[in-house]
Every structure is written in C-alpha cells, then in structure tokens.
Amino acid sequence: DSGVTQTPKHLITATGQRVTLRCSPRSGDLSVYWYQQSLDQGLQFLIQYYNGEERAKGNILERFSAQQFPDLHSELNLSSLELGDSALYFCASSPQVGGTNYGYTFGSGTRLTVV
C-alpha cells in the first residue's frame, strides 16, 4: 500500500456520461498529480494541484476538470465521455510542489472503460 488511495478501482460507463474519480494523497503530502495511461499514448500528465490551487496543466481536455479540496483529497471529473477516454487514470502525491528526490508516490489507479 503506497498510501495514495484511489476510488473506484474500476468503472464502466456509457458514452456521453460523466464520472468522478477520487484520490486521497499520502498523509502529509500537499501536491496531487493526475496522469492518464492509455495503450497508445503512454503516461500523460493531466494536471497538478498544490494545497488546493492548480499549479500546472498538461494535456487535459476541456471536458475534464479537477479540484483539490481543503482536506487535500482531489477529484477528477470527466464529462461527455468518449470511447477514447478509456484508460487507466493515476493519481500521485508528493510533499511539496516539485516532488522530492523520491519523486511521486502513485496510487493503484482507476480503470475507466467507456462503452
């Protein structure tokens, strides 16, 4: 157990729907990062939050949004889902903005299947 908790582990939904993925960072970590892992595009950085504020944005679609709450957990909202959104979504956390020499700590991911 890495200490980063992601729920749910698996999610199957239909095209056009909206889902919310949840992440609880490791205790004491202030930064949360979201990554998308698909077969054809590898591990893509989506967005980063630090202590409730957005700090960096990657290749995140406009249909996707995220936030980090005062208790530091984060949610990734995916809307108007398309078949191509099927992927593993990982959350990672680190103590501060840039990670440490230890990098990030990853959760075990949420596997999203859009049918």
Add this chain to the structure above:
Amino acid sequence: GEDVEQSLFLSVREGDSSVINCTYTDSSSTYLYWYKQEPGAGLQLLTYIFSNMDMKQDQRLTVLLNKKDKHLSLRIADTQTGDSAIYFCAERMDSSYKLIFGSGTRLLVRP
C-alpha cells in the same frame, strides 16, 4: 519539447543482466527516475539519480547517467522472473516541477 524516449520491449533469460535505455530532453532536469509497473498495479519508484551524479548503485540496480548525451540507463543484475514488468524512466522538469514519463519498456524474463 518534452519527450522521453524508451525502447518498447526487452526479453532476457533469467539470471542474465538487463539494460533498459532512455533518452530525455531537458538538460536542466535535476532528478531522473526509474519506476516499475507490475500488471494491474500503479507505478512504484525503483530508484532515482541526481543530475550531478554519473552512476548510482542500489543492490541489483545500477543507474548510469550521461548528461552530455542526455542518456539514462537502468541495469538489473541477475534478472529474475519477478522483475518482469514495465519500466518507466522519467525526468523532472525544473521549470514546472512535473514529471515527464517515457512510454515504458516491457521487460520479459524467460525461465
């Protein structure tokens, strides 16, 4: 641009050494990492190297860094079947602090 490149696949025999290679783009990256992903699991940090180092050894793992060529390698000595996994290298972009990952190298260890 931001691009970390790795070969996609490596197959070795149990007991041999494995060498996984990676090239990165940002010469100012302070930290470079190797992560391991087993089937159905998240990414687990294996080791890291600071940019002012050429080599780092940690038990069966040896990391070599060639800053001039922006080349990073991971050597696994005495490779075991339990080492079969996907290995990702990553660089930390000091300008934004985000980690940029390679596409991963799938290591298959044959008995």
